[in-house]
Amino acid sequence: MIPVQGVENQTIAVLGLGRSGRATAAALAEGGANVVVWDDGVDTREKAAADGMTVLDMTRERNWEGISALITSPGIPHLYPKPHPVIAMAYELGVPVDNDIGLFFRSFATRDWDRFDTAPRVIAITGSNGKSTTTALIHHILHEAGRPAQLGGNIGTGVLSLEPAEDGEVVVLELSSYQTDLARALTPDVAVFTNLSPDHLDRHGGPGGYFAAKRRLFAEGGPDRAVIGVDEVEGRYLADQLSMSPADDRVIRISSGQKLERFGWSVFARKGYLSEYRKGRQVASIDLREIKGLPGEHNHQNACAAYAAARSVGIAPREIERAFHSFQGLPHRSQTVAEIDGVRWVNDSKATNVDAAAKALTAFQNIRWIAGGMGKDGGIEALAPHLGQVVKAYLIGHSARDFALQIGQTPYEIAETMEQAVVRARAEAQPGETVLLAPAAASFDQYPNFEKRGEHFTALVQALTA
Template structure:
C-alpha cells in the first residue's frame, strides 16, 4: 500500500468504510497516524479497535486538533452535516485522492494522469493504463474505477499513476498536480449534489486549476462546457500544452480496434492517445495497444460470437444518453443490424436521445418495469417483443438474429427492478448467453435460466 511519513503522528477521522475508506484507514495506520473511524454499518467496524483505531462518529466528537476528516465520495457534502461540523473546528474535509497527493513527495519519482468527465472516463482510464503497460511503462490504475489508489503498491521510479476522478472525488481534492489531466465531456448529471449544472461543471474544472501552467491538459470537443474550460486553460498555458481532440484523425483506423467501436469510443481513444503522447509515447507504442485493448466489463463488452452473431454487454448504460452511443456504434448494413434488449427501472419517460439511431435497430426486446412504456415508444419505429425477463429476451433475440447481427444489452435504465446493480445485470446477460451457446445446454427444456 501507499504510505507516507507526512501522516506520522497526525490525527485523522475517516467517515465511511467501503473500499476507499478501508484503504485510507490501512494507509494511515501504516504511516503512524492516529485514526478515528466510523461507518453506519457494524461489519466494517469490526476488529478495528483491536488495531488501535478509535471508533467514533466524527459528527459526535470534538474535531479540534484533527488534521483532516477523510470522507467517502458517496457522502453528499451539500446535505451532510459533517462539512459544517468540520468547518467549525477549522478542519479540512478531504478524500483519499488528497491523501495520495500529500503522499507524493515521499514516493519514488513518478508522474500522474488524472481523467474526468461525465461519460467514458472508466474506459479511457483503462485504455491509458493498457497503453502504458503495452509500452512497458510501470503503471498503476486507481480512483473511481474501483481500485483505491492508497491500496496500490507504490511504483518504482519512472512509473505513472492513472487515476479516474469523479466530481465527488475532485470536490475532496485540493493539491493534486496531474502531469497530464483530461476532461472528456460534461453533461448534466448528479445535480442533486450541486447547486445547478454550472456548479457541477466547476467541479470538473478543478482538476485543471490544481495543475501548474507547465503541465499538459487534454480536452474532448463534444460540448460547449468542455470547450469553455479548454479555452480558459489556453489563456494561462503555452498553446502546445493544451490539446483539444475529436478523434477524426483516428477514424480510418477504428475498424481495427474491436473494443473501441462507436463515436463515443473514438473520442475516448483520441483522448487516451493525446494523454499517451503527452507522456512522451509515440504512435509506434500506442497504436498496437488500441488493437489489443479488451475494454471493461459491462461497457460495450464483447461476451461471445457464434454463428456470425456478436453478443455485447453494455449493462453500464443506465440512461438513454449512455445507450445512444452504443446504438450509434453499429450503423446498419446489408448484413448487420442490432437486436436491442432495453428496459429496467426507468430514469425518465422517453428515449429521445436514442431516437436518432432507431434506424440501426432490427428489433427491440423490452424488459423490466420500463418494458410496457418503452414498447409503446418504440413500436412506431421498430418491431418490438415484450420479453419482460432477460432470459426470454436473449433467447428471442438469438432466434431472430442472422449472421452479421448484434445482440446488444444496453438497457437505458437502472437495474434495481430485477437486479442488485448493473454488474449483476451484466453478469446475468453473460451467463445466459454462454449457457445458450454451450453444447451442454439441456435440450429437453431449451432454457438456460
C-alpha cells in the same frame, strides 16, 4: 500502500469504511496518524472494532476535541442534496474535510525520487462517459510500451493502496466527479477530460455543479498537459480557459467527428481514422476501423484521448497503434461476449444513461436492442435519432412500459426479465445482426449494480453455446 505524509501524531477521523475508507485509515496510520473511524452501519462499525480500529461516534460534538481533519469516502454527500451530518458538523467546527484523492496527491512524491533518473508522473482522467475505457487503454499502452505503470482510482486499486512509485513510473487514475469535487489537492501531470453529459445532478446541485466538479481537476493544480474533449460546449470552454492562444500546445484538443487543424496540438477521429496534428500539420494517422476492442465513434473518442495522453508522456505513434490492436476492451462496455450462428452478442451494461446508450446504438448495425431497468429523469425520448438501426427492442425491468411509449415506431416487446429478453432475441436474431445490451437505465430494480446485470447477460449468452 502509500503512507500519508504530514500527519504524524495528528488525530484524524475517517468517515465511511468501505474499500477506500479502510485503505485511507491504513495509509494514515502508516504515516503516523492516530486514526479514529465512523460509519453509519452498525455491522460495519462492529467489524472495524473487531479488526482493531478505534471507532468514535463522530455525530457527537464532544468527540471532536483534538481532531485535525475529517477524511470522507467519495460516496458520502458533502454538499448536495445536503451534507452528511458528520460532514456538516466538521464545517461548523472548522475541521478541514478531504478525501483519499487529496491525500494521495499530497503524499505521492517522496524523498526517494531524488535518486530517480526520471520522476514518476500521474495521468488523471475524468468526464461523463468513457473514463474507464480511456484509463484502462492508457495503462495498456504504457504496459505494451514497456513503461512501468499502475492503474487506480475509480477503477482497479484505491489510490492509497497503490505501491510507492518507482523510477520513471506512470500512475493512471480514473477520477469521478465525487472524487474531484472535494479533494484539497489535485496535481496530475497530465489531466484528461473526455466529455460531459447530464449525470449525478442531484449530488452536484445541477449541471453547473457537475461540470464544476470535473473542472477542478484542471483548475486546482494546473497540469503540465491538458487533454480536452471538445465535442460539447463545456469542453470547448475548458480548453479556451486553459490555453493562451490557439497555438498553445499545452492543451491537446480531441474530438470524434470534428476536424481540428487550427490548433497547436490536436487529435481527432473522422470516418474511422485517428489523426494527430501539430501546428497545422498532420504528423500521424491510425486506422481504427478494424480494432475490435474499440468499436464505434464513442470508443474512437476514447482512443483519441488515450493517444493524446500517451503522446504527452513520450510514447511513439506506432507503439500506441500496436497497443490499440491488442486491447481487449473492458467488461460491460461494448464488450463482445460471443458470436453465435453469425449473430454478435454485445454487453454494454455500463450504458446506464441516454448519452451512453446513444453511443452504443451508433456503433453497430442491424441491432436487436435489450434495454430497460430503472429509468432516469427525462426517459429515453432523446434516443429517437439513434434507433434507425434497431430491428427490434426487448424491454426489461421497471421502466419497460414507459420505454415502450418513448421509442416511436420501433418494433418492441415487453420481455420483463433478462432471461426472457435473451431467449426471444436468440429465437429471432438473423446472421449479420447484433444483440446489444445497452439499457439506458440504472440496474437497481433487478440488480445491485451494472456489473451484475452485465455478468447475468454474459452468463445467459454463454449458456447458449453450451
